[in-house]
Amino acid sequence: MPSKPFAITLKPGTSLANLTGTWRTARPVYLDRLPPCNNACPAGENIQGWLFHAESGDYEQAWRVLVQDNPLPAVMGRVCYHPCEGACNRGQLDSAVGINSVERFLGDEAIKRGWKFEVPAHGSGKKVLVVGAGPSGLSAAYHLACMGHKVEIHEAGPLAGGMMRFGIPKYRLPRDVLDAEVQRILDLGVTLKLNTKVASIDLSMRQGGFDAAFLAVGAHIGKRTTIPAGDASHIVDAVSVLRSMEGEDKPMLGRKVVVYGGGNTAIDVARTVKRMGGEPIIVYRRTRDKAPAHDFEIEEALQEGVMIKWLSTIKQAGAGEITVEKMELDDKGFPQPTGEFETLAADSVVLALGQDVDLSLLDGVPGLEVKDGVVQVAPNMMTGFPGIFAGGDMVPSQRTVTVAVGHGKKAARHIDAWLNGTNYESAAKHELAEFEKLNPWYYSDADKTVRPMLDIIRRQTSFDEVQGGLDETNALFEARRCLSCGNCFECDNCYGVCPDNAVIKLGPGKGFEFNYDYCKGCGICVAECPCGAIKMVAEDI
Amino acid sequence: MSFQPVKFYQTGTYTVGNRLLAPDERSVQANQMRGNSINSGHRACQGCGEALGARYAIDAAMVESNGQLIAANATGCLEVFSTPYPESSWQVPWIHSLFGNTAAVATGIAAAMKAKGRHEVRVVAQGGDGGTTDIGFGCLSGMFERNDDVLYICYDNEGYMNTGVQRSSATPPAARTATTMPVGPEPGNVFGQGKNVPEIAMAHGIPYVATATVADLRDLEYKVRKAMRMHGARYIQIFVPCPLGWGTASHDTIRIARLAKESGMFPVFEAEHGEVTSVLKIRNKVAIGEYLKPQKRFAHLFGKHAHPETVARLQAIADRNIRKYGLLEEETD
């Protein structure tokens, strides 16, 4: 008796016996690419990484990932000039993700909920001196403390914060926010000695028995320029004006205040004067587009009624008035005098022409190199003297809070290695997740959430914070606008689009795997991955 | 919009799934335990749109029928690549009909199930465009006219691919195939009526007619599942690019289907009892050239001896579809 029906000689079987993977000439592989935001962040934040948690509403986890790189998110969310957003791929779709506003939301949430850093279980037994409690010093102290080192900060001023407290005005950075983030760092066991100016680093290190030092003294000496001035003229520098705003005796500037300079400091002083009831006028020798201040800051100042005289230099300062000369730009874009003069009423002149570094604490330290008034450091942030590292405004760099924080982190890693007699090797950078690597079809259209601004009258008359924050719903919305560039966000596309079922879904949080037994190497999964987290590599054949 | 889109600003309803969507908002294809009606190891070309479209459709039909499904399959690529004797990729009860009679075979299965009182068992028939619009057309029209309880799915790759890319009545004008003018002043398929089977199906007044593409999974699943909840004759035509026959890169299959829809060349809509009830709107309209250029079957329209007038005629077809079906979102100002 034949066991099979007529004409059937083979047993039926499944096509799984046919390993179509042998057809392949190239294979898809999962990878993490470096999102442009992360790449642009001077503090090296893993932005895509923390947004990922914020997207699911797990704000604490988002905050914890964030503070692995930057201990000051609430400050950052207010004063950082967010180069990340300038680089954000979503900018090429509709508008950049409001990274900075989500960061602020997380920072504020952490303060509200009282989230703390984890104190390391074991100490290293090493002692590090940090000079200066500005952003760079605080960042270094935080990272060093997390690594188990004993950290002591010596700060010349009466309070911690550096330029975050004695430069940036309250209406941009409320002090309770700054205080909360500083305190959280101190809670790690960091010792902060206020009113303790380091006069000689060598002496302070020996006296305290420190194994290494991180210097972050900032740049506090206001640059002067020679303006022919009568005795009755009242000329002061911007940094001291802003600093005295923090003390008991507010600066006496009169009603008509001329601010000389075109940087962010000039803008901050002018806006401060406005809030004190004065009539500020900024005098700057070049044009608005050439001014170093950020355009949004100029715009906010103008909105508040700050006057600005572009293309003007101060020729002379006298009692109650100044003489300015009109300038014009030459073909190279440099301002040239025109010989046309004008007088302006001025009860005082505030010079906002930049700051120099006070390097006297380094007197007598051998091996140091000082160029253009700043201390030169090696790529590991170490000065020419072994064991003394430096960062922030006192080394060659862009002078921002974020760069200062980044320096503090980087220095901490190298100090840690140096203390252990090793070298810190940073992990190789992943390839960049450029916009061309994405498949933007899959993202729905969603415009950026705009942060609320304080009404203009209160901006002109009070030091209340100008820019508001996001609330839970719009912070979540904003986080979910992230395209997750270069990093899988479990959209299931690759799993869905494979004609050969050659993608295995491992389950929530576990990602995906290729089944190379059947993958024919068509590349559809690569083409349809929204965020560029898969690439094709040639097979060796 | 034919289905309720998920308001989710990160990926909306465009991706297959998303870790943040509630399980009931995800597609069948996103499910870790999905059926995989066509198993791995099938012999379809790299990047085959038909293999993908068939899994999308039959997996959805299986879910909607609680696994009580029988599929009849016309001769053609889908049958040949899935079932080289003695192997089969099918993980559903499946029967190979002839090239031209799959609608009739499915009708017979449905009748048999009815006679046996197996009302829960549902029947689909599936075939290529050749098996549907050409040789199988008589059986199909009869199935419509009798309103037999079958969902017929046509996988439209615009030609007889299994036998070497011959022209079918679904081949678009100007496309080159093995049986159209290879050279001369107007190479490729002639301009003419072709055969618009979705519209012919609508003219039968059957309960449900829809078109779909492999680029819009959510819409496709919605339509298959909706059709499976209905009884009587139903017809879905799924646009499935064929890398081999169209001369496209294997990784471009979904992109090409998306461009067909976004250019208006392939209108995506659904109709009940002969009336259009919804269309899938164009999201980012593209000129027809963007759809044609990546395809070698249209290569003669571009380059050194370009045929801009022919491209313009194809654009006119797309424009007519856009007008006729209202594929563009109305301007709101």
Ligand SMILES: Cc1cc2nc3c(=O)[nH]c(=O)nc-3n(C[C@H](O)[C@H](O)[C@H](O)COP(=O)(O)OP(=O)(O)OC[C@H]3O[C@@H](n4cnc5c(N)ncnc54)[C@H](O)[C@@H]3O)c2cc1C
């Ligand atoms: C008005 C103004 C507004 C600004 N606005 C912004 C902004 O919106 N966003 C932005 O990113 N950046 C801004 N910046 C720049 C930013 O504030 C600085 O780049 C940043 O604070 C530098 O950090 P730092 O830690 O290097 O130095 P600092 O913040 O200057 O801190 C240095 C600290 O060291 C202390 N110190 C100095 N010498 C000694 C010593 N010998 N012993 C002990 N302690 C010492 C100082 O008292 C100070 O606390 C602004 C700057 C100014 C002036």
Ligand SMILES: Cc1ncc(C[n+]2csc(CCOP(=O)(O)OP(=O)(O)O)c2C)c(N)n1
């Ligand atoms: C009666 C009959 N004529 C011709 C053939 C040869 N044949 C097998 S498949 C096929 C073409 C199939 O084209 P289509 O239905 O569009 O399916 P595709 O392969 O494109 O998916 C032909 C002509 C046949 N099997 N039976």
Ligand code: SF4
């Ligand atoms: S979309 Fe997200 S990951 Fe991409 S650059 Fe913007 S914030 Fe970064």
Ligand code: SF4
């Ligand atoms: S879609 Fe499938 S077959 Fe194609 S390359 Fe990706 S895993 Fe391989």
Ligand code: SF4
């Ligand atoms: S397609 Fe989606 S699930 Fe697959 S790797 Fe890309 S982001 Fe992750």
Ligand SMILES: [Mg+2]
């Ligand atoms: Mg066909």
